[in-house]
Amino acid sequence: MAQSLPRSPLAPASFPDLPVIKGAQFASAAAGVKYQGRTDVMLAVLDPGTSVAGVFTQSATRSAPVLDCQAKLGGDSATGAAILVNSGNSNAFTGHYGQKSVADITAAVAATVDVPADRVFTASTGVIGEPLPQDRIVAKIGELNNGLDAGRMEDAANAIMTTDTFAKAATAQVEINGSTVSIAGIAKGSGMIAPDMATMLVYIFTDAKYEQGALQALLSDLNNTSFNCITVDSDTSTSDSLLLCATGASGVDAEGNEAFAQALNTVMLDLAHQVVRDGEGASKFIEIQITGAANDTDAKVHGLSIANSPLVKTAIAGEDANWGRVVMAVGKSGAAADRDLLSIWFGDVLVAEKGWVSPNYREESAAALMKNDEIVIKVDLGLGDGACTVWTCDLTHGYIEINADYRS
Amino acid sequence: MAQSLPRSPLAPASFPDLPVIKGAQFASAAAGVKYQGRTDVMLAVLDPGTSVAGVFTQSATRSAPVLDCQAKLGGDSATGAAILVNSGNSNAFTGHYGQKSVADITAAVAATVDVPADRVFTASTGVIGEPLPQDRIVAKIGELNNGLDAGRMEDAANAIMTTDTFAKAATAQVEINGSTVSIAGIAKGSGMIAPDMATMLVYIFTDAKYEQGALQALLSDLNNTSFNCITVDSDTSTSDSLLLCATGASGVDAEGNEAFAQALNTVMLDLAHQVVRDGEGASKFIEIQITGAANDTDAKVHGLSIANSPLVKTAIAGEDANWGRVVMAVGKSGAAADRDLLSIWFGDVLVAEKGWVSPNYREESAAALMKNDEIVIKVDLGLGDGACTVWTCDLTHGYIEINADYRS
Numbered sequence: 059m060a061q062s063l064p065r066s067p068l069a070p071a072s073f074p075d076l077p078v079i080k081g082a083q084f085a086s087a088a089a090g091v092k093y094q095g096r097t098d099v100m101l102a103v104l105d106p107g108t109s110v111a112g113v114f115t116q117s118a119t120r121s122a123p124v125l126d127c128q129a130k131l132g133g134d135s136a137t138g139a140a141i142l143v144n145s146g147n148s149n150a151f152t153g154h155y156g157q158k159s160v161a162d163i164t165a166a167v168a169a170t171v172d173v174p175a176d177r178v179f180t181a182s183t184g185v186i187g188e189p190l191p192q193d194r195i196v197a198k199i200g201e202l203n204n205g206l207d208a209g210r211m212e213d214a215a216n217a218i219m220t221t222d223t224f225a226k227a228a229t230a231q232v233e234i235n236g237s238t239v240s241i242a243g244i245a246k247g248s249g250m251i252a253p254d255m256a257t258m259l260v261y262i263f264t265d266a267k268y269e270q271g272a273l274q275a276l277l278s279d280l281n282n283t284s285f286n287c288i289t290v291d292s293d294t295s296t297s298d299s300l301l302l303c304a305t306g307a308s309g310v311d312a313e314g315n316e317a318f319a320q321a322l323n324t325v326m327l328d329l330a331h332q333v334v335r336d337g338e339g340a341s342k343f344i345e346i347q348i349t350g351a352a353n354d355t356d357a358k359v360h361g362l363s364i365a366n367s368p369l370v371k372t373a374i375a376g377e378d379a380n381w382g383r384v385v386m387a388v389g390k391s392g393a394a395a396d397r398d399l400l401s402i403w404f405g406d407v408l409v410a411e412k413g414w415v416s417p418n419y420r421e422e423s424a425a426a427l428m429k430n431d432e433i434v435i436k437v438d439l440g441l442g443d444g445a446c447t448v449w450t451c452d453l454t455h456g457y458i459e460i461n462a463d464y465r466s
Numbered sequence: 467m468a469q470s471l472p473r474s475p476l477a478p479a480s481f482p483d484l485p486v487i488k489g490a491q492f493a494s495a496a497a498g499v500k501y502q503g504r505t506d507v508m509l510a511v512l513d514p515g516t517s518v519a520g521v522f523t524q525s526a527t528r529s530a531p532v533l534d535c536q537a538k539l540g541g542d543s544a545t546g547a548a549i550l551v552n553s554g555n556s557n558a559f560t561g562h563y564g565q566k567s568v569a570d571i572t573a574a575v576a577a578t579v580d581v582p583a584d585r586v587f588t589a590s591t592g593v594i595g596e597p598l599p600q601d602r603i604v605a606k607i608g609e610l611n612n613g614l615d616a617g618r619m620e621d622a623a624n625a626i627m628t629t630d631t632f633a634k635a636a637t638a639q640v641e642i643n644g645s646t647v648s649i650a651g652i653a654k655g656s657g658m659i660a661p662d663m664a665t666m667l668v669y670i671f672t673d674a675k676y677e678q679g680a681l682q683a684l685l686s687d688l689n690n691t692s693f694n695c696i697t698v699d700s701d702t703s704t705s706d707s708l709l710l711c712a713t714g715a716s717g718v719d720a721e722g723n724e725a726f727a728q729a730l731n732t733v734m735l736d737l738a739h740q741v742v743r744d745g746e747g748a749s750k751f752i753e754i755q756i757t758g759a760a761n762d763t764d765a766k767v768h769g770l771s772i773a774n775s776p777l778v779k780t781a782i783a784g785e786d787a788n789w790g791r792v793v794m795a796v797g798k799s800g801a802a803a804d805r806d807l808l809s810i811w812f813g814d815v816l817v818a819e820k821g822w823v824s825p826n827y828r829e830e831s832a833a834a835l836m837k838n839d840e841i842v843i844k845v846d847l848g849l850g851d852g853a854c855t856v857w858t859c860d861l862t863h864g865y866i867e868i869n870a871d872y873r874s
Contacts (some may be wrong), residue, residue, distance in 0.1 A: 060726040061471045091523070109616075115797075116798075117794070117798050117807045118796065118797045118798075118801075118802070118804075118805070119641075119793050119794065119796055119797030119803060119808070120797065120805075145606065150790075150793075150806065151793045151818070151822060151823075152821075153789060153806065153820060154806075154821070155822070172472070185790075186790040186793070186794075187670070187789065187790050187822070187823045188823075189816065205599075231752035254708075254830075262480065291776040291777065296793065296794055296797055324782070325871035344532055349654070358535055367866070368699040368776070368861075372865070372866055372869035372870040373869065373870065375866070376870035377871040378870075381595070382559060382593075382594040382595050385527050385559045385594070385595075385704065386525070386527065386704055387525030387593075388526065388527055388530065389523075389525035389704055390524075390525050390526075391526075393525060393526075394526070395526040397526065397527045397528075397559065398561065398562075400527070410559070412561060413559060413560075413562075414559060414561035414563070415559075415563040415595045415596075452870075453870070454866065454870070455863055455866050457780070457864050457866075458780055458861065458865075458866060460864065461776070461777060461780035461781065461784070462781065462783040462784035462786075462860075462861070462862070
């Protein structure tokens, strides 16, 4: 990466032990996309029968690889599948040349690995607006193919990092009818390579069997309350991609199984939280719990309005229990709110209720709590049953340093 | 104010010479609302026949004075009117007590100045969630009334400042049928007193004659392309208020007069720009011109998406012509965009067109331009005739210092 950033103070203590996901193999290589000698390409190859589901950025200026992946979702899962990801260049806003880059890479992967080109998914993350040097990537596909191994998922997690300060992975296992099904996923974000924007990439693998359409429905549903409920700075990447691959190699059908869905949700939330914990300049991990909204959609609008408010985020960076800014963010969100029914807690401390500061509130009690690394803000709208939880980090000098002080 | 901030580097060279607005008088006083010895209350008294139009924050948690003003708009202009504004306490999120504070103040003004209470408009700006010490304000109303003078508008501009680094005013004169009509306005923003949020207050006066309903329509229209097109940090105050008072004392009817509307627009834009120029931590004044959008509404959505993007704002703070972040902000806005029709200029330098970097673009040409205090970004969507211009400032360490480092 362009400059070496210290490991986030909010990072997990260590990289998790990842189980082998039957039917999935991984490899990584140094292709010199932007920097020489840096591991910057990963390949995942999935056995025939793998269902692939995906969710992507909603950006109107999304990248060529995103458009290609979206077109390929829902394809025939009888064949195998492959995922090739590079860091160092996002192949975004690269015009028609960007589509050629994707076509060249997917054709080369298909020619080397035994899958059709329309089952090769790619992603690119890094600098935007520069043509992708796809020849350097194509030149490494043989090496990647030779290096494939079920135990190399951690290498893959490292290969997709940009200015991430730690590699991100999460895992879970579930017993279904006496058999074990494994889930493991990797993610990158919210790093930045000048002059690029933050990008999030997530790949989750399971050896469960799950029909493709049902897998897509499950993923879209869980994504709504995990990755779609995190924000670092309200800026949406042109490249955000999440693929979920169910190889079926365990022989265990998990479709409709509640324990499986819960385990997958745990993995997704874990990865989503790790992205926030690596938010640029983050010094506090913030959970915002909204209850009592008119409906769940309103709850999310309120939650994200608080989570994206620069005044709320700077107050928390300053360890200031500034509930007035929470009131402001609720008020501006556009979702239903009644000032006189609103209650606000910092942690377990009730600070405001019924349109005014709580009579028992003493600033000292919240002040102690604001020194923690993890801050919980609860807001009850007093209107209905709508609820949502969102996660963000604070806004610090570190964010300005990463995004303004370092030049491309 | 809590701490003394240096005058913004983007401030105008001097306070303008304001003309007398016939039919309007002003006074200010030190009531000790939050700090002793600070001028913190202003009173404006307007002759019978004054039309009063207003626009206010759309916040769902708006303050008691805002709710009171909104209820009073459209009242009988045959009587006079009065405006009382205090700084130091915003009387926001103060429950039912907040309404009592407003009622006490308006009753006291009505008893001293010869106007009915339903023609007394108030505003409060400063700390939120604390009861307003209205007795201190009420105690000063006699002194304010005795001090009324047509030449004291500058004192009024000073009285409404919080952490503003300069007092803001703008003026214009128009000839209508051989007679001169004057317009003068004052504003405060985007200051902050911890633990409060930024607040904007604007008062504009003219001696033109203008029927109240027509004046409201004109104000709402012009507000849409002036104050509603500025942003410092995307956070909306609970107290934003703009009142426009037409005393009619010049005897000149300006209703429907295009030159008057243009002059008023000039004053509103000037004040709006001054608020941005005093944005917390601002080092660059940024104008974002959107053309070629599907419609004007879409153009504004794109413009504000760019203006509110922390990544765009930090790039400009770092003097980085990072057009990739502009692409990102257009893509995430939700309004219509086609990547391959998009063109982007920094100043007069075409940096990107047709979905890719412009073939003639050299980073050096934009880099020199980014060192200026004033930056123009132009984006053409290539879709239709929709256009809008918005204004903002950059996001610097100064913003973090003001909002995180200083504690309440």
